[in-house]
Amino acid sequence: MSPDPFPLGPHPHPLGAPLVRREGREKVTGTARYAAEHTPPGCAYGWPVPATVARGRITAVETDEALALPGVCAVLTHENAPRLAATDDPTLSVLQEDRVPHRGWYVALAVADSLEAARAAAEAVRVTYETGEHDVGLSADHPRLYEPETANGGYPGTRERGDFEGAFAAAPVTVDATYTVPPLHNHPMEPHASTARWTDGHLTVHDSSQGSTRVCEDLAALFKLDKDEVTVVSEHVGGGFGSKGTPRPQAVLAAMAARHIGRPVKVSLPRREMPAVVGHRAPTVQRVRLGARDDGVITALSHEIATHTSTVKEFVEQAAVPARIMYTSPNSRTVHRVVPLDVPSPSWMRAPGEAPGMYALESAVDELAVLLDIDPVELRMRNEPDTEPDSDRPFSSRHLVDCLREGAERFGWLPRDPRPAVRRQGDLLLGTGVAAATYPVLIVGSDAEAHADADGSYRIRVNATDIGTGARTVLVQIAAAALNVPEDRIRIEIGSSDLPPAFLAGGSAGTGSWGWVVHKACTQLVARLREHHGPLPAEGLTVAADTRKETAEQSPYSRHSFGATFAEVQVDTATGEVRVRRMLGVYAAGRILNSRTARSQFIGGMTMGLGMALMEGSGLDPAFGDFAECDLASYHVPACADVPLIEAYWLDEEDPHLNPMGSKGIGEIGIVGTAAAIGNAVRHATGVRLRDLPLTPDKVLRHL
């Protein structure tokens, strides 16, 4: 065995020390229990019935045959399911009406004593529909495209500065290119699952979620309960990548069914049904236009997005937003247009907006570099803004140039022959590419408690969620630093809505949001202990803190992480197969709080970006209206063999305008920029600019 690459020094460990995951042993020995592994006594099983039409109305649901099967407790349909309160997330209004908005929408839930019986019952339910013509085809000239007021994240749908058209027309050098990204699926390792039970009017749900506070609030609203009548537990979660950010239908179905039959009910989604009901990254058609002077300085920048949403709700992938902060340009236009189609509802997937948007923008910048014959690292440096271009606010810290420099040095970027298609090894053509990355800093007010026990131990309570990232571990590190005690004297409770409420694990905001309030509670506890004389009372001392006030204040700064990704690829001219040979990411993301788990997040994001570049893609089947690739055999994600040499580094960035830890959030930036770096490397290798992801052999070979 190779030595631990992260040797841990003696106490006290500074923030950033590579502590191992506190629950690592439970996870690798299989004793960590996930949502579907909780089986209360008398638990029944639910199996959903997905619609088999893409648009229509249910005219009849025949359940007699299903109900006659052995062990079947009930079949819930829109006719008999408990009525739910109105919700601002209509994807949760399951079994409430006869409308079918897309194929795969749940039209019934069979509930039985065993999983097998529930499934048999679900298959025996006969649903008849009145169907209408469906439309699942996105195109940049779809007649029903409109400009939404806002895109995901609350960003304005359209922003304009100066006179883009005039400046573009006058620019001596221009790029006008359209890039497409297909629908992508989150596919976390652990499928969505919920186990619900009602006890004397109190609803308890074990849910696979990125944030049980939000699930608790939404379930309480849907079932017209007080929040303290609902407990949602998400102790261990096997990934989410955004698809578990808010409740998904299985939580509602489980709670409904449990109430309906008066027993606990477990609903665990089959992998194949996930693409239709847990959200996906919407496809984008992105036109980027850049106008530049001969020295490479961009004078006109336009990024226009066409994307789809469902007829259930408006979700607009904010892919044009990063163009508002990346490069200086006095004339700029960023526009989103969206068309509601008869498709499953899109939602968040790791770096919504930035991942697809920076693929297009960073590819276009590379195209500009090729036109100008300027090194793409150098070109980016020439377009570094002094303030955020869109708002003119100062950056709290921006070290993109340092990331590019450090990355170029570590990667061995120079000397680089810019000529394409000249590095040949047998059938292989080799090339290198670079792209920039960015992701905003988001911090949301949360609550936490810090408790000092009479025996000298400490306890932190905060409803953070550990979706595999190491949240427990890093929060204890933050507490240990604030309390100035060794980590092993601190216990932490997370993953239950009965704990002090906190933001979800999403938007790269978890650690910053939770860490701030944990730090605040611990700092106040230290002050209280300092004032306290004599031994502690038997019940110890507890301090509660919240950060709503601090986090609600609008920062005068533009706050973003930045990074640079470098990739070397080989393209097989005989087969069109593209493989990454090595990849490097360098990030400036504030203070890194745990180097072991941080590295894991960075390279995990980069690996997901590699998948986006080379193999991930799902198509909407025009005839049936659903995603054709709905399992992990047909929706390819990178295998170990696809990721031979990958490394992430970070700068020691100090930023006093963030939170007490000085951290920015790192869950998403790794995926940003990676697809562009790989696409740019493919262009360098072959001389062919491909603008339609993923770069699979069928698309690549014809150009070689």
Added chain:
Amino acid sequence: MKPFGYVRAASIGEAVRAAAGQPEARFLGGGTNLVDLMKLGVETPQLLIDVTRLPLDRIEELPDGGLRIGAMVRNSELAAAAPVRDRYPVLSQALLAGASGQLRNTATTGGNLLQRTRCLYFQDTSKPCNKREPGTGCPARDGAHRDLAVLGHSEHCVATQPSDMAVALAALDATVHLHGPDGERTVAAAEFHRLPGDKPEQDSVIGAGELVTSVQLPPASPGMRSRYRKARDRASFAFALVSVGAVLEVRDGVVRHAALAFGGLAHRPWRARAAEKVLYGAPATEDTFARAADAELAAARPLRDNGFKVPLARNLAVGVLADLADRAARS
């Protein structure tokens, strides 16, 4: 769940007797495909006859210099067997190019031959499929068919056979040995799978109740070289977009023996007889290899989205044959 019976057969005879007259019976080997299909509701057998304990787990040298591979030999064991690696590298390479380590440890030789297409419509019981439900139609023709057939398909079915191993066996002139209610028989590996025609529900020529007992390889001649190459969407754990298994013997710069089979192009491993005709007796040059590949692929009828398979197959075939010829020339 649909209940099914399970019996563990102690002998070949017992297995065959258990299956006799029971069209809804299936032999269970490693189960890496059958059990998945049962979970999907594609396969709904009434009886599973577990044949994994049958004494068919050996690789034996035959008196003529060939090799007999028991139907229960696991893919990983077969790939690692010294005689296979030394004399039939195309087979070892094909096996190692397939699936994942875990699957290869479980999958059997017989089961690998009998695995079913990964056509997305075949696996989705909410949609029509002539292979799964004859007469319901083939949505793949106009739907998602990038991975499907360009040769030998019919209006009823455009599915491909997914096995890598079967491609190597077809190129090696292996034989498949069957034991059924009417006794034993032998089928050439290249003829074991069939084209869909108007009976796409039949993947192969295996009859009702017949059990694969072994696969036999003919002797490898000393000058014979072989190789397998597979193009795919990711570096491992993906089915072939196109693959090629090639066996070549070159003496004095002239092709003396050539066997070429393609995977990923058709409803069966596509033994390239037209290409072989061009190769036999011709100079072992890239020009010959290209002419041979073109002769074979002239029959291709690509669908809307899988035309790339034709040049891909050509490039793979030319590349592999050229590599084998080069090694022959250097030895």
